[in-house]
Amino acid sequence: MSEFPNPHLIEFPKLGAPEIGYISVTEQLKQLPFEVQRTFWTYYTPESIVRGRHAHHKTEQVLVAVSGRITVTTELADGTIGLFRLEDPNVGLYVPPQAWHTMQYSHSAVQLVFASAPYQESDYIRSYEEFKRTWGALS
Template sequence: MKDRERKPYLVEFPVIGEPSVGFISIAEKAGVLPFDCKRVFWIYNTPESILRGRHAHYATEQIIIAVTGRILVTTELASGEIQVFVLESPQSGVYVPPNVWHTMQYSSNAIQLVLASTAFEEADYIRDYAMFKQVWN
């Protein structure tokens, strides 16, 4: 499937365990990850009034997970199609393919974990919305 045709979707991680001892979820290429993970980062202590993200990537694929709290993830394709995902559980995440504009808004106690397909490279980011629309339309 070409990058332009890929859309964000919810990823469900396996849940192993029981309430009496706790749970573990696993993200592996052989399982639910659609890419080899090259970078992991997390975001925390973000005020509820802040809207983060506001960018797209030329090449990077990501899975965004709410380890704790609630994260509202809004994605937009170059065609204008918008999807909104509410993450409130560490057993699911949003797959964000390249060429998708995305923003995140957090509850006060949210911790976001991101699995990325590439190492950080500033040249991979499209941070200007008008440029995003121009590049992918």
């Protein structure tokens, strides 16, 4: 049993109106369940490409589709599958460690990622078979 919550959506405040536009704000990133140590974004990803295809040993993330649409699939060690469609820039998806995840993007998608740790290659499990071996024993 994991000490982390399952993947879930986090809603950020959405201030404004259709006639003037919107702003979403997080002050000191209080909506996030961890301290942010790394921020990055992806863009211009061809629609035919599936990114991600990995899990993390320790890193937690929140994914936000700032523009466009991102379809995220998560799988937990116990086999629980989650399918999330991110297309509102005021909604993020929490992805815990030990969750296999893939992302597929609309061409116009811009994904913003908040991560709980700096990049470290050793934190990644890039083989699905290794993911099942490593975390399957815990379920």
